[in-house]
Amino acid sequence: MAAGTARTVSRRLGESLLAFVGWWLAAWLVSLAYPAVADYLPISLIWVANALAYGAVLSLGARLIPAFTLAALTWNIARGDALPEIVIGTGAFLVVMLFVIGFSRLLETRVDQDQARRLLRVPIIAITSASVFTLLGVWQFAGGGLPAIELIIALWLSEATSVLLFTPLVQQVVTASARHHGPPRFRPITGVIAAWTLTAFLVLAALLLVGRQDGAGREWLPYLALTVPMLAVYLLPTSVTRFAVAGFVLVWVGVHYVVFTRPDGMVEVNALLNGQMIIFTATLIAFLAIESVLSFELANQRLKAARLRDGVTDLYNDLGLTRRLRELAAPDQPHRRLALIGVQIPDVDDLSALIGLDEVHRVERLIGETLREVRPSPEIASGRLQPGLFAMLVPEHGEADRATMIATHLRAAIDRAEREGQLPTARQGVRLAVLDTVTAGDQQHLTTVLLMACQKDAEHDDRPFHHHREPAIHLIEDHRRTLEWVRNLREALAGETAAGGFVLFAQPIVDRHDPGAHRIEVLLRWRAPDGRIESPGAFLEIAEHFGLMPKIDRWVLDRALATVDRQAAGIHLTEIAINLSGDSLAGDWLPSRIETLLDEHHWPAERLCLEITETMLIRDTARAQRNLAALHELGVAIAIDDFGTGRATFSYLQHYPVDELKIDGSFVRRLAESSFDREVVKTTRALADHLGCRVVAEFVETPRQIELLEELGVHFHQGYGVAEPMPLDDYLTSLPSD
Known part of the structure; x- marks a missing residue:
């Protein structure tokens, strides 16, 4: 923080020093360029210096006012002005700079349109500054009598012209320097720039040559020069227009003074005033035209920028x-x-x-x-x-x-x-x-x-x-595969199987105490066109994300019950278990749909078990509770699958009618090695006894697991160690037909 403060102080000191030197240099160069006028008038030719100061103050703020005030004070002292002139002259400059700051802030708060602010700011400052310093000049002339009205007007026009030319020029230079962290950048010289420069040179040469002669050309040629700044506005790039106009007008003023200064050093006041009016008119028209063009370009830039920005956060869109x-x-x-x-x-x-x-x-x-x-x-x-x-x-x-x-x-x-x-x-x-x-x-x-x-x-x-x-392209590829799955799932639900289709498998649930009972869980698989079987892990999560699970659940319920009804061996099934998704569980269609299917396929409700997974997301738990209560009242059994792995274990037991707990395979796989897993199975068995439920162990794979489960009182087993899944039709065919 200390280093940052030091850099800021150093930068501010550098700005103040540059302001002081710049003001002095501008005042000295103008006095040097017009020695005859400087000697003839008892006032300082500081119009350009003042205009530069206003531009810098508008761009960088009031912090430069002390430096410019000190520059004006030392200039007046160096000229040898009397004390009242020093105090009043420096004070007037300070007052105008404070007006520049205050008026600019007033415009920012009271005028909404940027173009209006741009067209008002500098002209009002020019009028104010010209009026103040013209009155100051009149006061300085007062010792020898009031000056001629022509000279007063010429003083006013000179100050106003300087402000209109150089105040916005300094603003442009400072803004460009701040944006690019250096001096402004210009486009290379093109044919248009070269042509305009040549035209300006020829007009100025004509003004100088014709102006020294008596004739009509001396009267109308300055009006021709009016067109040169306008050509600059509409032909030159906006980055160089102000420089071109300021340079042309500055040389024009010099030519003007040379032409209308007699050999004895006296100035032709009337001719000078007429020319000064033309120069002021040209400057004012050029200023208004430049500001209008720039306002249009800035509006276009803002529109282009708005296309790239977000309207809510102002970040990129x-x-x-x-x-x-x-x-x-x-x-x-x-x-x-x-x-x-x-x-x-x-x-x-x-x-x-x-x-x-x-x-x-x-x-x-x-x-x-x-x-x-x-x-x-x-x-x-x-x-x-x-x-x-x-x-x-x-x-x-x-x-x-x-x-x-x-x-x-x-x-x-x-x-x-x-x-x-x-x-x-x-x-x-x-x-x-x-x-x-x-x-x-x-x-x-x-x-x-x-x-x-x-x-x-x-x-x-x-x-x-x-x-x-x-x-990142891998995410796109995953997304494409996801969309392909969505398309294939929707086509399969519509009966189109060219890209694959659903197939039902059955996995027996063996009751060690009743080997003659035939219980199965219906499992959903996907058969690809080449006959390859995909597990549900490849598509069920996608189906859930895209809201397809209710349709898939209805397809499974309808197809499973139709299959066991169609085959004669289906009558030997003790129970058929079917999984339900959370979306279906909370669907208002569920109880009536199942009741209709049971009637259509002549399947007793007592021989249907619906499995709900403990980790599933149920969006409407109140409706799910009503649906399960209605199904249970109908006679359908309710099983909690993957019991013990979710966060809602006891909530399910409290709110849903439960007939069966299926112990998750993660507690069965390491049953022989883990005393904790054995304790979980034992506790689940005790809880089931309390609730009057049966317990099924999933993922049973080894004889040792079967032995331990029997010891722990769990005699319903499901897993590859008991029987592998097979197509439902094949399983039913394997059952006795009598």
């Missing part, structure tokens, strides 16, 4: 961030690679309905500010790609992983804001993901890549963010 990605991914960039950080507010549409769009926008603005705060360098670009989805492009220069560091700080800031209640995300949390590498080729899929990466973060609660270390 999708278009702006992809353009920035192309720039940062260019081969000439110095960084080693480009990383990407994604932030997502999940289900932002539902959140808008819950808390209101204005509140969601407030949350998004807060996230936008957080992104700005945690970025360590301005080169890192942040954007809001769509409602609820944000991104940061992080150039990685060295070996240090800046993206991971930023993501860690970002997660801490987001978690803190959530704890403090500033991020009401309906307890879903803000998702965060880091992609190690993105390229220019990823720009077309940037939103998709981030959505998929953030989705992976939602699948894991044990880490602050998802870290994708492979190329």
